[in-house]
Amino acid sequence: MRQVNRRALPGRAQAYLDRRRQAPDAALNIEHAWKAARQTKAVRAVLQTLQDMAGVRERCMYCVDSHGSDIEHFWPKGQYPERAFVWPNLLLCCTECGRFKGSQFPLSVTGQPMLVDPSAEDPWNYLDFDPDTGNLTARYDAACEAPSPKGECTVQVLQLDRREAMAEGYRRTYGRITACISKALAAGAIEPQELAHELRQTDDHGLLGWCFGAVGARLQPFRDLRRRAPDAWDACAAVAQ
Numbered sequence: 401m402r403q404v405n406r407r408a409l410p411g412r413a414q415a416y417l418d419r420r421r422q423a424p425d426a427a428l429n430i431e432h433a434w435k436a437a438r439q440t441k442a443v444r445a446v447l448q449t450l451q452d453m454a455g456v457r458e459r460c461m462y463c464v465d466s467h468g469s470d471i472e473h474f475w476p477k478g479q480y481p482e483r484a485f486v487w488p489n490l491l492l493c494c495t496e497c498g499r500f501k502g503s504q505f506p507l508s509v510t511g512q513p514m515l516v517d518p519s520a521e522d523p524w525n526y527l528d529f530d531p532d533t534g535n536l537t538a539r540y541d542a543a544c545e546a547p548s549p550k551g552e553c554t555v556q557v558l559q560l561d562r563r564e565a566m567a568e569g570y571r572r573t574y575g576r577i578t579a580c581i582s583k584a585l586a587a588g589a590i591e592p593q594e595l596a597h598e599l600r601q602t603d604d605h606g607l608l609g610w611c612f613g614a615v616g617a618r619l620q621p622f623r624d625l626r627r628r629a630p631d632a633w634d635a636c637a638a639v640a641q
């Protein structure tokens with residue numbers, strides 16, 4: 401998973417959402433209201449903005465593996481119709497993640513979402529990656545001396561630890577990232593910006609945030625890169641965010 405930066409919507413699309421949010425009929429039958437809205441130019445512009453935010457491959461913002469084909473309501477529109485037309489509540493999602501999530505939306509005792517919102521926070525604060533299996537798991541939270549509850553919940557709802565094709569994709573990307581660094585280390589002279597750029601191009605799954613974070617930094621070849629080429633490490637860590 402990777403953090404995505406939310407962009408501003410085109411003016412007309414934002415105005416449409418604002419108008420719909422205030423429309424009294426919107427909350428009455430939200431499924432119907434949303435279905436009709438999906439046909440409008442304004443909501444097509446919303447989808448386009450989300451796809452632009454997701455990057456050239458337009459990947460799902462949850463799994464970052466499959467194509468993001470639909471607009472996802474982070475707070476489900478069925479239970480929270482008042483958020484159906486709120487821009488910060490809209491994400492890009494693949495069919496599979498949409499199916500797994502369904503209307504599940506666990507909240508903490510204080511009413512905070514227990515799912516990671518990739519447009520609002522760094523997923524790697526809650527998630528960990530297993531290079532052997534390619535699965536995403538909950539990150540160990542040192543403060544609680546237990547896996548992150550939010551990470552656990554996200555993994556469970558989206559089944560991020562039991563999706564074979566997704567895991568294969570993550571493993572492949574991880575292999576390409578490590579190969580790229582190993583090759584640069586073997587060549588000797590490393591041009592920091594060049595390596596950072598190459599890694600950015602290679603990172604189809606948002607893994608750089610993990611590789612250049614606390615866990616990845618303890619593994620090879622990242623550890624060697626940090627020790628032997630601290631400038632290159634810094635440049636790569638900067639693009640990882």
Ligand SMILES: [Zn+2]
Pocket residue numbers: 460461462463464465466493494495496497498
């Ligand atoms: Zn997905």
